[in-house]
Amino acid sequence: MPYFQSAEELYQVFEGFFQEVKDSEQSKAIMKSYVKSDKHDALVQYIYHKPEAKMTWVPNDQGSIDVIYGETDLNPELTFEMTADIGHKFWLGKVDLTQALARQQMKATGPLSKSLKVVPQLQQWYPLYREYLIKTGREEIAV
Amino acid sequence: MKAAVLKDYGQPVTIEDVELRPPKKGEVLVKIKAAGICHSDLHVVSADLPLPVPMVLGHEGAGIVEDVGEGVTRVKQGDHVVLNWVPECGTCYYCNIGRKDMCDEAQATAQSGTMPDGTTRFHLNEEEIFQFSMTGTFSEFTVVPENGVIPIRKDVPFAQAALVGCGVLTGYGAVVNTAKVKPGSSVVIIGAGGVGLNIIQAAQLAGAAKIIAVDLSPRKFDLAMQFGATDTIDASEDDVIDQVIELTGGRGADYAFEVIGNPNTIAQAYNCLGKGGTAVVVGIAPPHLDVSINAFSIPAQSRTITGSWYGQSNPIVDVPKILDLYMVNKIKLDELISKTYQSLDGINEAFQDIKEGKVARSVVEF
Ligand SMILES: NC(=O)c1ccc[n+]([C@@H]2O[C@H](COP(=O)([O-])OP(=O)(O)OC[C@H]3O[C@@H](n4cnc5c(N)ncnc54)[C@H](O)[C@@H]3O)[C@@H](O)[C@H]2O)c1
Ligand SMILES: [Zn+2]
Ligand SMILES: [Zn+2]
Numbered sequence: 001m002p003y004f005q006s007a008e009e010l011y012q013v014f015e016g017f018f019q020e021v022k023d024s025e026q027s028k029a030i031m032k033s034y035v036k037s038d039k040h041d042a043l044v045q046y047i048y049h050k051p052e053a054k055m056t057w058v059p060n061d062q063g064s065i066d067v068i069y070g071e072t073d074l075n076p077e078l079t080f081e082m083t084a085d086i087g088h089k090f091w092l093g094k095v096d097l098t099q100a101l102a103r104q105q106m107k108a109t110g111p112l113s114k115s116l117k118v119v120p121q122l123q124q125w126y127p128l129y130r131e132y133l134i135k136t137g138r139e140e141i142a143v
Numbered sequence: 144m145k146a147a148v149l150k151d152y153g154q155p156v157t158i159e160d161v162e163l164r165p166p167k168k169g170e171v172l173v174k175i176k177a178a179g180i181c182h183s184d185l186h187v188v189s190a191d192l193p194l195p196v197p198m199v200l201g202h203e204g205a206g207i208v209e210d211v212g213e214g215v216t217r218v219k220q221g222d223h224v225v226l227n228w229v230p231e232c233g234t235c236y237y238c239n240i241g242r243k244d245m246c247d248e249a250q251a252t253a254q255s256g257t258m259p260d261g262t263t264r265f266h267l268n269e270e271e272i273f274q275f276s277m278t279g280t281f282s283e284f285t286v287v288p289e290n291g292v293i294p295i296r297k298d299v300p301f302a303q304a305a306l307v308g309c310g311v312l313t314g315y316g317a318v319v320n321t322a323k324v325k326p327g328s329s330v331v332i333i334g335a336g337g338v339g340l341n342i343i344q345a346a347q348l349a350g351a352a353k354i355i356a357v358d359l360s361p362r363k364f365d366l367a368m369q370f371g372a373t374d375t376i377d378a379s380e381d382d383v384i385d386q387v388i389e390l391t392g393g394r395g396a397d398y399a400f401e402v403i404g405n406p407n408t409i410a411q412a413y414n415c416l417g418k419g420g421t422a423v424v425v426g427i428a429p430p431h432l433d434v435s436i437n438a439f440s441i442p443a444q445s446r447t448i449t450g451s452w453y454g455q456s457n458p459i460v461d462v463p464k465i466l467d468l469y470m471v472n473k474i475k476l477d478e479l480i481s482k483t484y485q486s487l488d489g490i491n492e493a494f495q496d497i498k499e500g501k502v503a504r505s506v507v508e509f
Contacts (some may be wrong), residue, residue, distance in 0.1 A: 083382065085382060085385070086382075098354070101437060101439070101440075102439065102440035102443070102444055103384055103395075103414040103435050103440075104410060104414050104435075104436070104437055105384055105385075105414070108254075122484075124189075135499075
């Protein structure tokens with residue numbers, strides 16, 4: 001059974017989580033490591049399947065990130081496509097990115113040079129995601 | 144003489160009173176006693192396997208030699224035989240290097256639907272009727288090339304022997320000849336149907352420690368376990384790759400077999416592998432489709448993807464060997480037979496059962 005039964009459930013968890021971390025030092029560091037592209041108006045889009053969901057990160061004026069949940073016309077520079085289950089495991093730090101790409105559990109588009117800078121920064125969020133799940137009573141999926 | 148003829152793609156087969164012309168030089172007339180129904184027959188109906196129509200389908204069969212043409216030495220009247228749908232020419236480059244499964248002549252003739260001399264033995268109202276890969280087992284009698292008959296021991300029932308002519312040999316050979324599965328290894332089988340079950344049992348015979356059967360149809364799981372699977376994954380419920388990784392201690396499998404013929408599951412077989420692993424594609428996908436796999440992983444993880452045609456076998460040696468293994472209870476054949484029909488009329492129902500994933504194999508007995 002998938003960890004999230006619907007896009008609404010998934011958005012609820014991630015919205016709460018991002019709300020908590022978006023102004024953190026970690027997310028400021030992510031934005032610092034990202035050189036904005038003229039051709040794109042969003043940094044990264046996570047495309048999830050089972051359930052179908054989309055989360056798009058847009059840099060804001062405060063040097064932090066806004067997240068759009070669901071469909072958007074914005075044009076992201078990077079995309080990461082995966083099942084919501086793999087996405088969940090990714091934020092728990094349980095997915096080896098090279099392996100996931102090699103097995104097509106995750107598909108990435110956009111310049112690898114940028115992913116290489118952004119992705120290692122995300123690691124700092126992994127413990128925060130776990131903590132957030134536990135704090136909000138979702139410990140059953142925090143393992 | 145009755146035969147089941149596919150008159151046009153997408154249509155049911157119809158039972159026709161066909162004319163069968165006598166065996167020419169180097170050909171053998173066989174009275175069919177049993178014919179198995181393979182998914183490849185259905186691929187011809189759906190035009191996913193591009194062969195000409197009208198055609199007598201069926202390529203999995205066993206019977207008795209009724210007559211032989213001039214110069215035939217391999218068999219004589221009364222011999223029991225299994226039919227071989229890749230009757231090698233014996234002289235082309237691939238035959239010379241010991242790869243009868245890749246025989247140029249056999250492949251070209253199979254595509255034309257005729258006998259090696261370019262003519263057909265089956266006729267209906269003077270019209271030529273093609274035959275599936277020089278076999279055409281959905282018929283009371285057939286004429287095949289001399290290399291298309293494999294003499295067998297007489298103590299094996301025909302229905303069981305028939306299955307060795309395609310499903311069993313293909314599955315057994317994919318494990319033994321193509322992958323050369325080593326003892327202690329982990330094996331994934333995607334598609335536990337008539338052929339996949341034979342991969343499962345051959346993997347067990349080869350000493351595989353972990354045998355993971357993947358299917359969409361949960362009714363296949365009991366059979367898979369009976370044939371030697373240690374674990375099953377319901378692909379309609381679970382993430383196959385994730386489950387395989389978990390079942391193989393995080394590494395991925397040493398071998399994965401795709402036994403459906405679908406680009407997505409072919410990629411899935413490759414994606415189930417650990418480093419240095421080998422994926423063997425047995426399923427036949429329509430000829431216009433492509434598969435996408437991760438490029439970096441090919442060198443960086445040293446994974447192999449290959450295919451297996453008719454078990455990469457040498458039928459004259461491998462068919463009797465498999466029947467010997469059956470007679471000492473090391474290969475299961477009885478359990479493969481889910482349904483038997485006493486007439487060719489059952490074939491359309493058997494096709495429907497295959498589509499619905501209901502059967503391991505159905506067999507027509509004559
Ligand atoms: N390479 C060869 O020489 C050779 C020889 C014989 C058959 N074949 C091919 O092998 C394939 C299998 O033949 P068969 O007679 O065993 O067919 P089958 O219909 O008996 O078995 C196929 C199995 O795959 C399962 N399946 C279908 N889609 C699936 C999915 N997405 N995920 C998991 N399981 C799925 C079905 O439920 C079924 O159990 C066919 O393509 C056939 O043409 C190849
Ligand atoms: Zn077959
Ligand atoms: Zn040849």
